Amino acid sequence: MSAGLKTATTMSNIAKCVSAPLKPGWWKFTSATGASAGALSALTGLGGAVIFVPACKQLGMTAKKIIGTSVVAVTCATTAGSIAYTQNNVTDIPAAVAIGAVGAATTPIGQRIAKGVSGKTLRVWCGVALLACAPTAFMKKEKHESTQDADHIPGDIAETRAGGAAALALAGKADELVAKGGILSYLKSRSAAMAPAAATAATPDEKKQPTVPSVDESSAGETPAHSGSAIENTKMQFRERLDAAGGDYWQALLNEKDNLILGIAVGLLQGTVGIGGGVLVTTYMSVATDMEVHRICATALMATLVTNTAVCTHHFVNGNVRLRVAAVLGASAMAASYVTAKNVSLAVPEPVIRGFIAAALVASGVSMFR
Structure with a gap:
């Protein structure tokens, strides 16, 4: 290979590792994208990555910057949405904390697994899983009246x-x-x-x-x-969980065993492919529990928030976040997510919410094959 060709190849590889410069007016596109993703996040409990990722691609970011920036934006959206849902006392807070905390602890294991699998293979796996989960949005476990307390x-x-x-x-x-x-x-x-x-x-x-x-x-x-107080509602729910366990902290923890196991799966998925924690939570709760769909979305949103806190730290430390874009995406997503979760999503009929979830899963799955 000639020296000129080697130089050209080297420059090409360097260019692939550097994000494209932001064009004038980029913040308008980014703000609109963040608002749309925030509203979708609050409606479906899926975080909004299906919008954040294509938007970051459109801005000419590298793969690592796309993932890191999207994770930060998703965390911002889930933070605002979780606060609003908690104020309305719709979220199953103990379940979300159990899932999210275990997910955060197991995320590093998923990241190590991901190192042994090619990025293309991971995307295909994730795409297939997302498409397979889409029909579950319309499933709902029936409640047995005999178990009513x-x-x-x-x-x-x-x-x-x-x-x-x-x-x-x-x-x-x-x-x-x-x-x-x-x-x-x-x-x-x-x-x-x-x-x-x-x-x-x-x-x-x-x-x-x-x-x-x-x-x-x-x-x-x-x-x-x-x-209307997120803090008071959180205290109340944890107190009720403890009272149900007879004041025994260990028994209260054991009562959350299903959520703890779900958290392990969420952490492995989140660490391996970077997204999908909210998808797994909504899928499991739709199929295996008799929760109302708004509560499922709210719980998935908070679980994603807790898990993503650890993932965000990883991306910040490794320089995978494009700060200006993340700031605009995050701010607009937080505003839209809070308003939607507080005043809009709870008034949307359950079948419509389930339709949004299914559509978001299909769109996310298809995007993985591109």
């Missing part, structure tokens, strides 16, 4: 607590939520109904003298129907 009986005292709507969703009571106008309408109506009831509950004489509430009254008045 007091917390899930419509109209029971549990329905007036901060976890009332969440308890119905967890129990697979999608039809009842739809009859009430959806989760969002239900939350608002419960809050509005309880306010005047609390104001007129006591007579003037009773207001003058403090009374000791009964056990049921204490449970009903422990927190508002919808506190």
Whole structure:
């Protein structure tokens, strides 16, 4: 090989390792992309990588920069969406934390596995898996009425607590939520109904003298129907999990064994191909649980957030993030994800949400073969 040809080959290889310079007005395209991905993330619980990855390719990034920048943008979107869903008390927070924490711990194992497999092979595997998961978006496990407990009986005292709507969703009571106008309408109506009831509950004489509430009254008045506080809702859910285990921390952990095992699979998948954690969570919960779809999306979103925190650190340390693009994508995605999760997605009918999930899975799968 001549010296000139060697030089040309070397320069070509160097060029492949350097991202193209950003063109004027790039931030407009990036902002629109981030907003679209953020809204999709909040609606489906899948993170938005199906939009982030093609957008980064369009900006002329290298493969490593595409993955690293997309992971950061997905983390931003899932952060905002998770906060909004948690404020609305829809997320199964203990389950999401269990899945995400184990996923973060096992992600490095997946990254080591990925080193022994070619990138093309990994993409094909991921594409096939995504396409295979698409039909599961329309699957839903039926709830057996014989397993219904007091917390899930419509109209029971549990329905007036901060976890009332969440308890119905967890129990697979999608039809009842739809009859009430959806989760969002239900939350608002419960809050509005309880306010005047609390104001007129006591007579003037009773207001003058403090009374000791009964056990049921204490449970009903422990927190508002919808506190709007992510911190309070998180504490409440963990406290309920611990109470269900009789105050035994070890038993409470064992009760989450299915989610812990799912977290291992999520971490291996996330570490191997860089995406797919949210897909696995939504797929499993659609097939194996009777959760209502909005709760599935919210839980998958938070699980992805916890896992991606570790992945983000890896990409930042290795210089795989194009900071300016990540900042614009992340900021616009956070805004759109929060607004959508807070005010839009909960009002969208369940069949429509499942359709969005299936479409996103198919689009993601097809993109892997390009």
